[in-house]
Amino acid sequence: xxxxxxxxxxxxxxxxxxxxxxxxxxxxxxxxxxxxxxxxxxxxxxxxxxxxxxxxxxxxxxxxxxxxxxxxxxxxxxxxxxxxxxxxxxxxxxxxxxxxxxxxxxxxxxxxxxxxxxxxxxxxxxxxxxxxxxxxxxxxxxxxxxxxxxxxxxxxxxxxxxxxxxxxxxxxxxxxxxxxxxxxxxxxxxxxxxxxxxxxxxxxxxxxxxxxxxxxxxxxxxxxxxxxxxxxxxxxxxxxx
Amino acid sequence: xxxxxxxxxxxxxxxxxxxxxxxxxxxxxxxxxxxxxxxxxxxxxxxxxxxxxxxxxxxxxxxxxxxxxxxxxxxxxxxxxxxxxxxxxxxxxxxxxxxxxxxxxxxxxxxxxxxxxxxxxxxxxxxxxxxxxxxxxxxxxxxxxxxxxxxxxxxxxxxxxxxxxxxxxxxxxxxxxxxxxxxxxxxxxxxxxxxxxxxxxxxxxxxxxxxxxxxxxxxxxxxxxxxxxxxxxxxxxxxxxxxxxxxxxxxxxxxxxxxxxxxxxxxxxxxxxxxxxxxxxxxxxxxxxxxxxxxxxxxxxxxxxxxxxxxxxxxxxxxxxxxxxxxxxxxxxxxxxxxxxxxxxxxxxxxxxxxxxxxxxxxxxxxxxxxxxxxxxxxxxxxxxxxxxxxxxxxxxxxxxxxxxxxxxxxxxxxxxxxxxxxxxxxxxx
Numbered sequence: 001x002x003x004x005x006x007x008x009x010x011x012x013x014x015x016x017x018x019x020x021x022x023x024x025x026x027x028x029x030x031x032x033x034x035x036x037x038x039x040x041x042x043x044x045x046x047x048x049x050x051x052x053x054x055x056x057x058x059x060x061x062x063x064x065x066x067x068x069x070x071x072x073x074x075x076x077x078x079x080x081x082x083x084x085x086x087x088x089x090x091x092x093x094x095x096x097x098x099x100x101x102x103x104x105x106x107x108x109x110x111x112x113x114x115x116x117x118x119x120x121x122x123x124x125x126x127x128x129x130x131x132x133x134x135x136x137x138x139x140x141x142x143x144x145x146x147x148x149x150x151x152x153x154x155x156x157x158x159x160x161x162x163x164x165x166x167x168x169x170x171x172x173x174x175x176x177x178x179x180x181x182x183x184x185x186x187x188x189x190x191x192x193x194x195x196x197x198x199x200x201x202x203x204x205x206x207x208x209x210x211x212x213x214x215x216x217x218x219x220x221x222x223x224x225x226x227x228x229x230x231x232x233x234x235x236x237x238x239x240x241x
Numbered sequence: 242x243x244x245x246x247x248x249x250x251x252x253x254x255x256x257x258x259x260x261x262x263x264x265x266x267x268x269x270x271x272x273x274x275x276x277x278x279x280x281x282x283x284x285x286x287x288x289x290x291x292x293x294x295x296x297x298x299x300x301x302x303x304x305x306x307x308x309x310x311x312x313x314x315x316x317x318x319x320x321x322x323x324x325x326x327x328x329x330x331x332x333x334x335x336x337x338x339x340x341x342x343x344x345x346x347x348x349x350x351x352x353x354x355x356x357x358x359x360x361x362x363x364x365x366x367x368x369x370x371x372x373x374x375x376x377x378x379x380x381x382x383x384x385x386x387x388x389x390x391x392x393x394x395x396x397x398x399x400x401x402x403x404x405x406x407x408x409x410x411x412x413x414x415x416x417x418x419x420x421x422x423x424x425x426x427x428x429x430x431x432x433x434x435x436x437x438x439x440x441x442x443x444x445x446x447x448x449x450x451x452x453x454x455x456x457x458x459x460x461x462x463x464x465x466x467x468x469x470x471x472x473x474x475x476x477x478x479x480x481x482x483x484x485x486x487x488x489x490x491x492x493x494x495x496x497x498x499x500x501x502x503x504x505x506x507x508x509x510x511x512x513x514x515x516x517x518x519x520x521x522x523x524x525x526x527x528x529x530x531x532x533x534x535x536x537x538x539x540x541x542x543x544x545x546x547x548x549x550x551x552x553x554x555x556x557x558x559x560x561x562x563x564x565x566x567x568x569x570x571x572x573x574x575x576x577x578x579x580x581x582x583x584x585x586x587x588x589x590x591x592x593x594x595x596x597x598x599x600x601x602x603x604x605x606x607x608x609x610x611x612x613x614x615x616x617x618x619x620x621x622x623x624x625x626x627x628x629x630x631x632x633x634x635x636x637x638x639x640x641x642x643x644x645x646x647x648x649x650x651x652x653x654x655x656x657x658x659x660x661x662x663x664x665x666x667x668x669x670x671x
Contacts, residue, residue, distance in 0.1 A: 057565070059564075059565065079569060079570055080569050080571075083564065083567050083568065083569035083570070084567070084569075085567075086564075086565065086566065086567040087566065087567020087568070088567070090567075092565045092566070094562075094565075098558070098562045100249065100559065100562070101253075102248075102249050102252040102253040103245075103248070103249060103252075107245070107248070110245075111245070111566060112566050112567060114242050114245050115242070115566065115567050115568055159566075
């Protein structure tokens with residue numbers, strides 16, 4: 001396990017204009033996340049967890065302060081540089097799966113590899129590996145509409161990890177799943193965290209997710225109010241940066 | 242990557258089939274409307290030229306000044322020489338001397354007493370000269386519905402509608418009562434050879450057609466003709482050429498030059514546009530056609546632009562995902578534009594093909610509008626109006642088809658740059 005910081009923020013703030021006033025979504029957030037962590041931003045709606053996740057994912061820029069993700073300063077990245085960073089090193093998992101409905105499971109998982117310009121043979125190998133990790137190799141030719149919610153989210157996980165990114169960001173990944181599927185999904189991600197050494201960062205207020213986290217960063221009104229390490233179900237790691 | 246995007250485009254009907262269908266429908270309507278309006282104007286022009294004015298028309302200056310009254314007392318004389326000169330000077334046109342006349346047609350009973358009498362408008366045309374162009378110009382063979390074509394002097398063709406009204410049959414005798422070019426009463430006996438139906442209201446109501454030499458004899462117009470009409474061989478009005486011919490001809494007969502015999506009986510040539518106020522009518526029709534097509538193309542463009550716009554706006558969630566996965570905005574935008582162009586080109590090609598097929602059908606078969614025309618209509622509008630395909634018909638549909646779809650997508654795509662990436666990302670969840 002490496003202990004170098006994969007994410008580091010200093011006095012990170014984000015303000016959104018709101019008519020004549022401004023909404024402070026993040027307020028001087030200082031944070032350091034080490035490689036291989038399995039952590040979550042926890043808090044109610046409006047606490048700033050999705051905003052923080054967006055900045056870490058280079059989808060948004062801070063208003064002030066700095067955020068370094070995978071060694072890159074988010075605030076000074078151009079659109080192209082941010083896209084390249086996401087394409088090569090960051091995976092996303094969404095609340096609503098967001099699979100492309102016209103493509104098969106295989107093609108959905110294959111999409112990030114196409115952007116990387118990988119040749120067809122290597123793509124096939126990587127996609128089938130990713131589908132095997134999430135237990136859906138036999139559904140490669142199915143369309144998303146033929147899958148259950150849990151299976152869709154597993155495809156989304158396969159899509160996020162197929163390029164073996166160093167960082168996976170998951171925004172409320174279990175919000176649309178029942179308890180059984182939520183646990184299944186979390187167990188899959190814990191396993192991937194262990195096997196691939198991928199850092200997972202969640203934004204959640206789902207207790208089922210919290211139970212699996214090594215580290216819980218509690219946000220309220222855009223500030224970190226608590227940063228605590230916790231036991232991870234079926235997880236062997238015990239660390240705190 | 243291109244294959245991947247193409248696969249998605251073909252599989253997603255809301256991105257391919259439906260937009261292509263909408264574009265096709267809009268383009269088809271545009272193409273058809275263009276061909277139809279074009280055909281309507283062409284039909285009116287051709288009918289007017291065919292029966293009334295020619296594409297160019299040689300008359301005496303005095304006749305031209307009162308042409309609407311058909312003043313045969315001011316007709317051309319020495320026509321053979323003038324005709325030969327016209328044929329030599331302008332061989333690209335067909336030249337046809339005609340005498341238009343009015344009069345009464347008297348139908349006698351068995352005892353020779355008047356049974357029926359009706360006013361007619363007549364046309365003396367060259368029916369018996371070898372290579373007479375009138376058979377083709379007036380399409381007499383196709384217009385014959387009863388009886389036979391004139392085979393000898395003294396035979397008369399009569400509009401079928403008029404014949405039915407007078408209850409006369411082929412072979413019956415008829416007397417034309419009119420006035421000679423010198424103002425005396427003219428009486429000439431004819432035999433009804435056959436009945437014609439031209440499909441043009443004014444001709445079908447009261448026309449009679451006789452050989453030019455018979456009418457010359459009846460109206461005492463030896464070697465005379467009211468007009469010598471010139472027709473382009475492709476039966477299309479070429480305005481620039483008509484103007485050039487007219488200018489060249491008229492330059493030989495300067496006005497008010499008595500020494501050159503250029504008095505009121507000297508010939509003057511006019512084009513189709515300059516006769517009987519036709520220029521205003523044609524200009525108005527052309528303007529209306531442009532306005533109608535312009536409004537339609539604009540409306541179609543707005544519809545298709547809107548379709549492109551909403552189609553792209555609907556996909557902001559997908560764009561958000563693609564951006565999140567690592568595709569850059571420029572690539573997403575370019576793929577959107579290429580997609581819209583593909584849809585525009587496919588829809589325009591299909592729409593143009595269907596529009597052309599439909600137009601071609603109506604160019605061949607036409608639509609019978611005689612029921613909608615007033616009985617007393619005096620305009621040379623054919624009963625069957627046909628569409629007309631011209632080179633512009635092939636391309637006009639591409640204007641709304643490609644450009645509107647392209648701009649719709651291009652404008653919608655700009656939204657990607659205006660929105661923060663995170664906002665697009667957020668739209669994934671909606």
